[in-house]
Amino acid sequence: MELDLAVDAAAERMEERLGLLKRTSEHKAWLQRTLFSASAETAANHLRRWMKATGMEVHYDALTNVYGLAQTSPDGPDAPRIHIGSHYDTVINAGAYDGTLGVLLGIAVVEVIREARLPLRHNLSALAFCDEEGVRFQTTFLGSAYLCGRFDQSWLDKPDEFGKTLGEWLVDRAESIDAVLQNEPYIRPSDCFLEAHIEQGPVLEAADKALGVFTEIAAQTRAEVEVIGRAGHAGTTPGSLRCDPLPVACRMVQAIDALCQSEEAVRATVGRLEVSPNASNVIPGKVRFTIDLRYPDAAGLRARRDRLQTELQRIADGSKVEYRYREAHWADDAILSPAITDALAEACECVQGEALRICSGAGHDSMMVARVCPTSMLAVRCREGLSHHPDEFVSEADCRLALKALVDAVIRLDRGA
Amino acid sequence: MELDLAVDAAAERMEERLGLLKRTSEHKAWLQRTLFSASAETAANHLRRWMKATGMEVHYDALTNVYGLAQTSPDGPDAPRIHIGSHYDTVINAGAYDGTLGVLLGIAVVEVIREARLPLRHNLSALAFCDEEGVRFQTTFLGSAYLCGRFDQSWLDKPDEFGKTLGEWLVDRAESIDAVLQNEPYIRPSDCFLEAHIEQGPVLEAADKALGVFTEIAAQTRAEVEVIGRAGHAGTTPGSLRCDPLPVACRMVQAIDALCQSEEAVRATVGRLEVSPNASNVIPGKVRFTIDLRYPDAAGLRARRDRLQTELQRIADGSKVEYRYREAHWADDAILSPAITDALAEACECVQGEALRICSGAGHDSMMVARVCPTSMLAVRCREGLSHHPDEFVSEADCRLALKALVDAVIRLDRGA
Numbered sequence: 001m002e003l004d005l006a007v008d009a010a011a012e013r014m015e016e017r018l019g020l021l022k023r024t025s026e027h028k029a030w031l032q033r034t035l036f037s038a039s040a041e042t043a044a045n046h047l048r049r050w051m052k053a054t055g056m057e058v059h060y061d062a063l064t065n066v067y068g069l070a071q072t073s074p075d076g077p078d079a080p081r082i083h084i085g086s087h088y089d090t091v092i093n094a095g096a097y098d099g100t101l102g103v104l105l106g107i108a109v110v111e112v113i114r115e116a117r118l119p120l121r122h123n124l125s126a127l128a129f130c131d132e133e134g135v136r137f138q139t140t141f142l143g144s145a146y147l148c149g150r151f152d153q154s155w156l157d158k159p160d161e162f163g164k165t166l167g168e169w170l171v172d173r174a175e176s177i178d179a180v181l182q183n184e185p186y187i188r189p190s191d192c193f194l195e196a197h198i199e200q201g202p203v204l205e206a207a208d209k210a211l212g213v214f215t216e217i218a219a220q221t222r223a224e225v226e227v228i229g230r231a232g233h234a235g236t237t238p239g240s241l242r243c244d245p246l247p248v249a250c251r252m253v254q255a256i257d258a259l260c261q262s263e264e265a266v267r268a269t270v271g272r273l274e275v276s277p278n279a280s281n282v283i284p285g286k287v288r289f290t291i292d293l294r295y296p297d298a299a300g301l302r303a304r305r306d307r308l309q310t311e312l313q314r315i316a317d318g319s320k321v322e323y324r325y326r327e328a329h330w331a332d333d334a335i336l337s338p339a340i341t342d343a344l345a346e347a348c349e350c351v352q353g354e355a356l357r358i359c360s361g362a363g364h365d366s367m368m369v370a371r372v373c374p375t376s377m378l379a380v381r382c383r384e385g386l387s388h389h390p391d392e393f394v395s396e397a398d399c400r401l402a403l404k405a406l407v408d409a410v411i412r413l414d415r416g417a
Numbered sequence: 418m419e420l421d422l423a424v425d426a427a428a429e430r431m432e433e434r435l436g437l438l439k440r441t442s443e444h445k446a447w448l449q450r451t452l453f454s455a456s457a458e459t460a461a462n463h464l465r466r467w468m469k470a471t472g473m474e475v476h477y478d479a480l481t482n483v484y485g486l487a488q489t490s491p492d493g494p495d496a497p498r499i500h501i502g503s504h505y506d507t508v509i510n511a512g513a514y515d516g517t518l519g520v521l522l523g524i525a526v527v528e529v530i531r532e533a534r535l536p537l538r539h540n541l542s543a544l545a546f547c548d549e550e551g552v553r554f555q556t557t558f559l560g561s562a563y564l565c566g567r568f569d570q571s572w573l574d575k576p577d578e579f580g581k582t583l584g585e586w587l588v589d590r591a592e593s594i595d596a597v598l599q600n601e602p603y604i605r606p607s608d609c610f611l612e613a614h615i616e617q618g619p620v621l622e623a624a625d626k627a628l629g630v631f632t633e634i635a636a637q638t639r640a641e642v643e644v645i646g647r648a649g650h651a652g653t654t655p656g657s658l659r660c661d662p663l664p665v666a667c668r669m670v671q672a673i674d675a676l677c678q679s680e681e682a683v684r685a686t687v688g689r690l691e692v693s694p695n696a697s698n699v700i701p702g703k704v705r706f707t708i709d710l711r712y713p714d715a716a717g718l719r720a721r722r723d724r725l726q727t728e729l730q731r732i733a734d735g736s737k738v739e740y741r742y743r744e745a746h747w748a749d750d751a752i753l754s755p756a757i758t759d760a761l762a763e764a765c766e767c768v769q770g771e772a773l774r775i776c777s778g779a780g781h782d783s784m785m786v787a788r789v790c791p792t793s794m795l796a797v798r799c800r801e802g803l804s805h806h807p808d809e810f811v812s813e814a815d816c817r818l819a820l821k822a823l824v825d826a827v828i829r830l831d832r833g834a
Binding site for chain 2: 237254257268270281283387
């Protein structure tokens with residue numbers, strides 16, 4: 001089949017699959033497909049079916065990663081692999097494209113290469129990571145970490161909201177934890193990885209371009225804050241005798257928002273906040289919230305985190321509450337592979353005449369995979385930069401262009417290697 | 418048996434029962450006994466057993482109110498009743514005395530009168546209302562409203578957190594809803610009601626007195642507020658493009674707290690606040706919170722509510738969010754019966770030499786019962802004024818004094834009638 005016709009056919013299938021996976025959710029009213037949910041299992045079955053149909057050798061591991069190997073190389077199954085993919089889990093009330101588009105593009109690239117009977121020196125591999133968002137266990141990049149041999153054993157003790165730990169889940173799923181941990185990493189230093197992902201920001205749309213390349217991924221940190229006061233009766237305790245943690249936490253939220261408003265490059269968000277006991281006639285006893293803080297480079301992030309910590313401590317010191325700040329996550333910025341980025345940029349130029357180079361404010365599995373093998377990312381325009389939201393949208397034409405650019409990049413990488 | 422000995426014996430039993438009911442909870446780690454929970458059912462069984470042991474005729478209605486009638490009058494079961502009691506449901510992470518102490522005092526008064534063989538002209542009635550806190554359906558005073566013939570049929574459609582309505586629960590429990598609604602009210606205009614309750618405030622402790630009388634109950638209102646913005650990705654959306662409802666809600670919480678701090682007599686509380694979707698890497702799309710507002714008199718409350726509404730509207734107008742304020746509850750202040758209050762005050766003078774007269778900042782079933790028959794309340798000192806909190810505490814000596822004062826008041830009311 002001619003290459004362009006193969007791309008058209010694969011893009012059409014991809015659009016149907018996006019629709020099906022958008023409905024594959026824990027909830028009727030919104031998209032929610034988190035690790036170890038029934039809808040994630042259903043989605044994994046669809047992915048395995050589509051991978052099998054291309055003739056790939058398909059794997060489904062104990063963590064529920066799905067990946068398929070297409071033996072496109074004449075050098076056998078151990079030849080260097082070009083991995084293409086992303087994650088198939090979602091946040092709560094998610095959009096249909098975050099992660100999922102990159103997964104379906106990986107399968108579509110294999111379909112196109114197979115249907116156009118293009119000879120390659122590499123094997124092709126389609127990846128669908130089980131957990132990037134970390135909703136269940138707060139384990140960001142869990143799926144890719146495992147396939148890269150970077151699984152952190154301390155994650156085994158992390159509980160989900162029902163108190164069941166990741167380790168307990170794995171015992172249910174696998175013969176033994178040891179077998180899970182001793183598995184040979186599927187992603188190896190001799191391989192390379194291409195991840196396509198929606199931009200999740202407004203830059204491409206403003207430039208009127210469908211595609212761009214991420215040259216780096218911003219540094220990010222996540223903290224968990226506890227503000228502890230004293231619960232009491234809402235009707236009897238006068239203001240002077242209260243030790244209400246909520247107004248104090250609210251001052252902190254405003255300080256965090258002020259930081260976010262102060263500079264275009266910084267991102268500071270309180271996404272999660274919980275009040276305890278959370279009853280209308282009880283003065284709160286405790287407030288917990290998260291801080292998500294990002295900046296293009298790690299040194300700049302560190303400076304802003306330090307300044308914010310000083311400000312939050314000052315707010316706490318001016319009140320009667322007890323205050324705890326715990327850093328739960330830190331990731332330096334990731335500089336992606338210049339060679340892979342250049343191949344993607346050349347592919348973009350080929351399909352749309354120009355390649356925009358962008359810093360990604362969002363974290364991606366590529367941060368993890370980049371530690372093991374050369375990695376880079378294709379950015380796809382999404383409407384109004386909207387993401388982690390049900391209105392997230394990528395046009396069918398843009399999905400097709402992304403597929404074309406990825407196929408082009410694979411051919412370039414295969415020849416250049 | 419001599420009166421004082423009977424009081425001692427009943428006070429000792431009451432202390433044991435307080436310990437048992439403190440453990441009768443949905444949760445191991447804290448006290449939570451809400452309407453239609455298994456622990457509420459268990460508590461009701463204990464109460465029925467203790468009432469039966471005094472020879473009362475015991476009732477357990479479809480709403481799970483428990484009440485017992487002691488035929489102490491020679492005029493038969495329809496003679497005027499002196500009701501004594503309170504509610505046996507609790508808030509979440511509750512104290513052991515709120516409501517429960519008043520219920521157990523009601524049973525103990527009957528025991529003392531029976532054991533001391535005191536002749537009365539009234540029948541005595543011990544009441545244990547099933548739902549005062551309104552945790553499950555937001556139906557404050559549900560139990561007492563039903564026994565007073567003031568059940569509001571619109572409550573039938575109120576859903577609990579699982580979406581099951583009060584009406585659906587009642588269909589499960591009763592032969593028919595109609596039978597439930599047509600029941601003759603147990604509390605009648607010819608009766609009177611004494612409710613003993615912990616003060617839930619610091620006044621008695623500051624005055625070094627075990628007991629006081631509530632002369633009135635403050636007016637109160639409850640509102641539900643929604644602040645709606647737009648969810649988005651925490652890593653990619655710059656401050657200038659955000660419409661985050663959380664910082665706006667936080668400014669509102671601070672305005673409400675400022676009102677509470679501005680005057681000793683006002684109570685303003687945000688006890689419940691929920692963020693949606695509540696994920697660390699997602700900018701919130703919606704924040705909902707409650708406002709609990711109280712003031713000694715209804716006109717003063719109305720003025721402060723109006724002022725607060727203006728301030729919240731001003732905050733909303735200064736932002737990009739959508740804002741909704743809905744008043745969910747309004748109760749005028751209740752002036753309690755002077756005759757019953759005087760009898761209680763004389764009883765207090767008799768047992769401790771002085772009677773403090775207090776305005777209650779907390780709402781009580783007495784607000785509901787006072788609409789039907791003469792009603793007043795005995796206030797019992799609690800440590801540090803702490804209530805709706807696991808450290809809520811009343812000394813054994815103060816419980817005994819409360820029992821003595823109630824017995825004394827019953828005798829006065831019976832003679833004075």
